[in-house]
Amino acid sequence: MSYCCVPKCNSNKKKDSCKLKTFHRFPVNSAIRQEWVVKIRRDIGPHFKIANNTRVCSDHFPEESFTKTLCGIRKLKEGVVPTVFTWSSIKPGRRKIVRTASHVATATGGEDALGEESDESSHSVGQDPQEDIACTSSEVETSLPYADHDYTQRPLSLEEQLQEACKTIALQEEEISTLRSNQFLLKRFQCDDKQIQFYTGFRDYSTLKSVFTALQPTAEHMVRWSQAQKVKQAGEHIDQFILYLCRVRLGCLQQDLANRFNVSQSTVSRI
Template structure:
């Protein structure tokens, strides 16, 4: 049996099979209770065993050095009978080892003085400064909340006229957007996607903001990944997902107005000249890179343009709202073919008028459904225009110019500034339609 001094002056005795915790205090020393005789104890009224005063174990003797100085207290525990010999069934040996123990839980360290009020104030100031720094860094992130108080920047980055309109559109989309599947994600894969991959995506509102920045300013994938602190793969996934989502959601909104609504909102300039006008039509083109296939190049090459293009038909109401946008077709298609293929003829009603440019030769398509074509007059065989024809031509040109302004709104989404690669064929039609429908949230042209 050996001993060692633990924390708070505690002495611990241990052997190979039992650890004897101290139970009796002698002065400043704790010793094993087995080294006291039974006569040394008495019981209190409550039945608690208590040692009588003045009793010291004989197993401890004082030793001195040759110089006569007291060396300390030496235990003769190793020479005495093993502890617990009154319980032979234990058969505890005397070979022992030292076991260090400490208090398992220390509630307070009473030896340490509490911090002063000045120290507490300094610590509180440090915490406040740290929180202010975190708040500043959060506000400087390229997220939507950074620009919510600046409608000019909202218009610059998203194309929405103000923050309120943007949030109104998002709130309408949010219930469906929260349950939409990401690009390349099936129902079976939804439960096995890595949690870390989901967590690295921005919040839903900022995904919408990222996609709008991609369309409005034409930011490249690497640029957006740096701005939003995500991977380029995440940016690509977000853009493709929101393109298809908005194509379905916005495409389900009815933008073609009724005859009654057109008559109600018809401007005075149309009432005095062409009161039955239902739609103003024009075509526009997007430039794409030349393909390696000669057949594809011949289909996308319009001879009057001289470049490889895609073509779309756009229509607006007389009061300046976008009411029709067709899919993209190969650039070689004529205006007559695209009018016949796009499906706009099925939307017109008997007695309507369609205003278009003079090269829209669609009169034979409108005559069977009793719709009149209004185009500027042009001379044939050097015949001069009459004063009435000149006046009518000027009036049509003044009214028809609004459809070109609507097309310019769509092309202000700078994703169409650069020549589109042929690799975008899979999603360019959705992107074009989404950009056109997003312009309806800017309000009418006049």
Template sequence: MWVQALRREEGPLFKVTKCTYICSAHFEEGDVFLTPGGLKRVRKDAVPCHFAWANRSSRRKSPYARATERLGSDVREIAENGEEVEMAAAVPAVSDHDYDARPPAGAMDAALRRIDELEAAVRRLSLVQQPQLRRFCVSDEDFRYYTRFPSERIFSLFWQAIEPSASLLVYWSKAQRMGVEAVSEATPSPQRKLPIRRDSHTLQVVEVM
């Protein structure tokens, strides 16, 4: 009986087996019931009757009606006598987004305080990372006084040139100390006298270290 209702004969491409099912949408509402376990079951004498070629009791709404419900807005129709007739929306309008709502009291003050704290932290980090000289030199005149460079721009160009190898620089005081230690540790060479050179004008004795 179900095969006849389906209008489909069995053949190579269609075989009725224990695993063949029909969707519950093809039955009447009264033919489908729920078991205590929540499963859908069909009455034994039920026959599927809702198909594309059959006339359904409830027709699908027109695209205009479906669009009206989906948009959730008021629609004005023009009646036959030319008067406007207002139709209420079938569904409630969608609520505004959360960014349109007003912030709670005190939220703006807390945000401003947080911004001030972050800006202060950035200033502290910038002060630590920048060269120590910039703590004292804030103008071209200061740079000329402390560095003998004519301007901050010239000093910055010089600093960018030597910064990659700045870790290899040796201060003059350290170089002097290292030089003195090297000289003191070195063994002095024996002194030898050169023969006296007699000249008609001068008489010199030259010693070589």
């Protein structure tokens, strides 16, 4: 594996910017290996399996985790684990001081009791007796779980799956219709006399159709039966006639005609 398996890491051996990085295998020791898996936030399963070539790049280890051999090769020390990640570099949100009154003073010495409780709480947090420290949820940045760990997503119901399948089928049918309309066959330009004249030499579609109708009975008996079966793979006889006319009218090469009509070059040669 030429890339790092840590989520959101784009390190790749093939990139010029990663030439100075090193890529390290998972340790053989099962306990340390499991600690690596926990640290990089991956779950071993169908989407992630540890193989001999599964690597973690040097960006995820502090500098003191490495040692150099006498030959100058950079190696990891035994027992070290990756600790440097994008999610570990997020700074906690700014703490906000919020005034609170958790107890209501009673008519007999309630204020003194409240003051004593406030003093005790202030000594525990090291703040002013009248103030308590709280962090608002909007100010604390938390890292989202990796996509492989999104267990909160609700599975689709059978009705929703059916709707998605119907949408997919509709899109595929539309793509098939578009592809068919773009095929280089007579249906594509039979309503355009200029295109008919350019590709076939006939002045319009009706003239072309009349000539083909006159030649069709003879054309069906011009080849042996085995050859005719192979020729049928190219489509309707009228489209074979168009292919022939493009050959004699424009001088198109056989490979060009094969690409245009989506057939093999040998089929063009037989036609």
